[in-house]
Amino acid sequence: MCADTATVQLKAKDFGSDQDVRWCPGCGDYAILSQVKKVLSTLGVSRENTVFVSGIGCSSRFPYYMNTYGFHSIHGRAPAVATGVKVANPELDVWVVTGDGDALSIGGNHFLHAIRRNLNINILLFNNRIYGLTKGQYSPTSPFGKRTKSSPFGSVDYPLYPLSVAIGAEATFVARTIDVNVKHLAYVLERAARHKGISFVEIYQNCNIFNDGSFLYATGKDTKNDTTLYLEDNKPLVFGGDTKKGIRLNGMNPEIVELGGDVTEDDLLFHDEKLAEPSLAYLLSRMHHPEFPEPMGVFRCVERPTYEGMLVQQIDDAKKSDADASLERLFNGGDTWDVK
Amino acid sequence: MVVSTQTKNAGQRQVKVVGLESTIVRFCGDSGDGMQLAGTQLTNTSAIFGNDVSTLPDFPSEIRAPVGTLAGVSGFQLAFGSKKLRTPGDQVDVLVAMNPAALKTNIEDLNADGTLIVNEDAFTGGNLAKAGYENNPLETGELDKYHVFRIPIDKLNTEACKDSGLTGRTVGRCKNFFALGVVYWLYGRPMEPTLDWISAKFGTKPAVAEANTKTLKAGYYYGETTEIFTVQYTVAPAKIEAGRYRKLTGNEAMALGLIAAAKLANKSLFYGTYPITPASDILHELARHKNYDVRTFQAEDEIAAMASVVGAAFAGAFAATGTSGPGLALKSEAIGLGIMTELPMVIINVQRGGPSTGLPTKTEQADLGQAIWGRNGEAPMCVLAPQSPGDCFDIAIEAFRIAVDYMTPVMVLSDGYLANGAEPWKIPDVSSLPKLTATHPQAGNDFHPYQRDAKLARPWAIPGTTGLQHRIGGLEKSDIIGDVCYDPKNHEHMIRTRREKIDKIAESIPPLEVFGETTGELLLLGWGGTYGAITAAVENAQAKGLSVSSAHLRHLDPMPKNTGEVLSRFKKVLIPELNMGQLLMLIRAHFLVDAIGFNKIQGKPFMICEIENKIEEILGNKPR
Structure with missing residues (x-):
């Protein structure tokens, strides 16, 4: 162990431990680990004041690889331990x-309550839509009909969506990013770290062994521009490759419109992270592939005492x-009497 | 026992005044009738008067069961005396029954020549039917063996409060104080402590304060002036150790002990818990004392409560939780994590009747097995049990002493009887309390998370300490270094080391003491809340000349080092327990002693006479 001194600016590698990283080669977790270390060095935090708490699963090996x-x-309980x-x-x-x-199956209860209490902690949910460590059963975020070892005829469980759950639990910071877009990943992690209150980040993470390509639609060069939408605060919701498209509100429902002609950016839905009312964030969290592009970035960021x-x-x-x-x-509180 | 008899003038008449060594009173009525409050007031008054007291609240788990039903009966029993009282007593001398259901469920416990005070107004057709009486027991002669006092408490209470301006419903809620007033007269108790309580409690509601005051006094003067009472009792102050006292329930004492332990070590107390009967009062008491840096966390469930305690211990707090049997079952996984990570923490289990939801408000000692074995894997646990309400204070400090010295979770097995029961507590001199020290290593060259000291404790290195960053968790760790390790020999070494560490705790605990002769025919071995009943029964049997002694285990794992040796000095060993024989099995397994079990599983504590009878059954009532 080496002692830190406050004057030394730590580099990303200083946040790595001496342990061999044992995720499968090609796992999305590597990119996340690397960006977390980078962001911590950017933030100038100290190793001794940083604590990583995890539960059980592939992602939960994370703390071993950090020199904090x-x-x-144990499984599902990390928010309670934290x-x-x-x-x-x-x-x-x-x-x-x-x-x-x-987070969402065995630890669903703790996840909800840690979020609603608005502790100033950061929750990173690596969503690979599969149980990896137990070798490939469907998870609570696996799509309906998913064929896995435990659902050979297709899963009859409806999935739930982590961001919708977090918003429903009154999260003050909610964001989504994706393992392969390391720049965006770093941006979102830094925003999460700087938020005072609960920060919930869903990270789309590819499990190349048991669920390879689950997010290919959102990462493939040919498709990603049409299947993802990068949120910017106070900006209209625009996306698209060759054709520029946007999201417009039609009554209570979002709809995809092509820009140009009669439709301008001013007609689109504008993002606002700071709305006290979480309905816009929730609406965004309900936009799923393939009907909609999936929003990436900060959905909600509001202040509330911790x-x-x-x-x-x-x-x-x-x-x-x-x-x-x-x-x-x-000891002398309450009714006392003396015995002589 | 009658100790004196005199006569005195009461109003226009003469009454006989009988001095008693001790007496037992029980108030019973609907759960909304304020019986717990009446009992508590008589307890406080008697304690302040100088008696020794011991109490047994007995209430249904339904907060307000349908009025007048058997299910809704709530009772509060107390013994007070001029001698040391070890239990709230077996049979009741004075029973106050506010309705037929209360009479029906409690009359069996009244002494044959006992005093029965009934609220005559409640013995109406509807209430009698709800209690399952075909005929009014006040008329059938079935109560003739008791001294029955039929008092129209509803009417007299209403009369006393008639100018209060309060609603009929609010006036009705005062009637417990009329009954209390009658009992105060019966025992010549001063009304001042209750009058003080009324003015403090209802200071902002003068009408309510006045109504309660008037009806209490009306009850008292009813006893004084009505010719139906011809006997009044006195109970002289007890000769107890000089000092300042207060009345504490086991749960209150536990809370004070937890605060004291943290304070003695200059630490903040973290209490992560989920409300559960009968443990919640520990949380309630702790939550009041934030100025002592008490951090209470009401978690979303039992699992989170335990996990938060593990986290708080990791971060350096004195961390504790409280629960009852079903909650402990949920906590077992995170307790295993506490054992694997070897962090100090205290788990209080206020046992209640089980299995499953069982009897939430009733007492039992059936979680000993769960405490000792109730986790996956070889997961040794230090287990302690307080033996009286006041001992909950000492045991909480002892639990933290062991937890911190040995870096281990410690479980405390209280029970519903101790938790809700109260006794006078001699306020300790702070300088006489054990010294607790928590040490955290600072950066050095030789820090390893699983390097052990002579006690086999690992270092308590806490986040925030420069240079000591390390990772722990539920996976098996390599010896000394503390990295994840699947090596077979290392696993066995770590398993054996964790057990050996718990065994070593025995080096720091006092030897098992014997009450009575140190050898003889029969030893009663007990643990936990049965201490009072066992000791009183043994005392009585010894007075009859029987060769019987007793010993009580406050440390159940590890047991005191001389336990086997103490057992070997008696021809027979009897183990009374409120379970099917859990300590019995441990004793047989550890010491190959052919001990005899004496088991009661009725949700009620032992009566002294039950144990006394068992002793006589074994020894054949043969004095030496």
Whole structure:
């Protein structure tokens, strides 16, 4: 172990541990690991004040590869472990690394409640739409009808969509990015890290062993311009390759329109991350391939007091209004009587 | 036991005044009738008066079961005396029954010549039918063996509160204080503590305060002036150790112990929990004391509560959780994580009747097996059990001492009887409390997460410490270095080391003490909340000349080092437990002792006489 000194600007590689990375060759997780390290060095945070907490699954090996404090906990419980870490020491930068099964299946409850409490932690959900570590069963984000080892005739489970769930749980920061677009990945991670409050990031991540090509529509050179839409705050929702297209609101529903002729950018739906009301973010989270391009970027970013901030505030207020915190005082509370 | 008899003038008449060594009173009525409050008031008053007290609240799990039904009966029993009281008593001397259902469910526990005070107004056709009485028991003669006092409590309460301006419903809620007033007169108790409580509680509602005051006094004067009462009782103050006292329930004592432990180590207390009967009052008590840097976290479920405790322990807090049996079942996975990561934490299990949802408000000791074995893999757990409500304070400190010294989760097995029961607690001198120290390593060349000290404890290196970044988790770790490791020999070494570490705790705990002769015919071995009943029964049997002693385990894993040796000095060993014989099985397995089980699984504590009878059955009532 080497000691950090505050004056040294850490490089991305300084955030790597001495452990061999054991994800399958070609796994999307490598790109995410590399961008997380890069972003941490950009942010100028220290290794000793950073904690990575994970659950179980391929993604949850993540903490071992970071030279920070790390906790590889149990299946689905990472948000709860992270809550304990953050409440015990709010000064720490806490990251949760989870997957679609870990966060939304076995850990669904903890995922919801960590989000609604608005702890200042970052949750990165590596969504590969499959159970990888257990070798290829369908996950809660696998498409309906998905044929896997545990669903040879096609899955009859309807999927759920992580961003919709997070928005429903009152998340204050919600974003989506994709493993192969490393620049965008870094941008979103940095935004997430800088947000004060819960930051939820869904990362489309290719499992090249059990679900290869699941996001090919969003990454292929020929298709990505028509299947993804990169969000920019206060800008119209535009996308498209050769033909420039946009999203327009028709009543309560989004529709794809081609720009040019009668339709100008002013007719389109404009993005606004900071709307207090989450309906726009939710609407965006419901745009799925192939009917719509899938939005990438920051869906929602609003301010709200954090859980641990308010908890500590209550303690500070109590200490101020009731300064005598001696054990004598505690023990002598209530009705006492003396026996001579 | 009667200790004196005199007469005195009460109003226009003479009453006999009987001095008692101790007495047992039970209030029972609908769960909305305020019986817990009446009982608590008599408890506080008697404690302040100087008696020893011991209480047993007994309430249904339904908050408000249908009025007048058997399911909705709530009771509060207390014993107070001029001698040391080890339990709230077996049979009741005075029973206050506010309706027929309360009478029906409680009358069996009244002594044959006991005093029965009934709210006559509630013995109407509808209420009698709901309680399953075909005929009014007040008229059939079936209660003739008791001293029955029929008091129209509803009418007299309404009369006392008639000028209050309160609604009939609010006035009706005061009737428990009329009954309390009658009992205060019966025992010559001062009303001041309750009058003080009323003015503090209802300070902002003067009409309610006045109504309660009036009806309490009306009850008292009813006893004083009505000619139906010809006997009044007195119970002199107890000769108890000098000092300042307060009344504490087991749950309150546990909360104070947790705060004290953290404070003694100069740490903040993190309490992550999910509400569950009968453990929630620990959370309620802790949540009040934020100025002691108490961080309570009401999690979304039991699993999250436990996982948050593991996280908080990792981050350096004194972390604890509280739950009951079904919650402990949910927590077992994260407890396993705590054991694997060897972090200090305290898990309090306030046991209740099981299995499954079982009997949420009733007591049982059936989670010992779950505490010791209830996890996957070889997952050794240090298990402690308090033996009285006040001992919950000491055991909480002891639990944190072990957790931090040995870097391990520690489980505390309280139970519903201890948690809700109350006794006078002698306020300790802070300087007399154990010294707790938590040390965190600083950066050095030789830090390894699983390097152990002489106690086999690993270092508690916490996030925020420069240079000590490391990763832990639920996967098996290599010895010393702490990397993920699948090596077969390393796994066995780590399994054996984790067990050995728990065994080593025995070096730091006091030996098992014997109450009575250190050798003899029969030893009663107990654990947890049965201490009072076992000790009182043994005391009685010893007074009869029987060769019987007792010992009580506060540490169940590991047990005190001399446990086997103590057992070997008695011809027979009897193990009374509120389960099917869980300690019995452990004792047989560890020591090859042919111990005898004595088991009760009724959701109720042992009565002293039950244990006494069992002792006599074994020893044949043969004095030495």
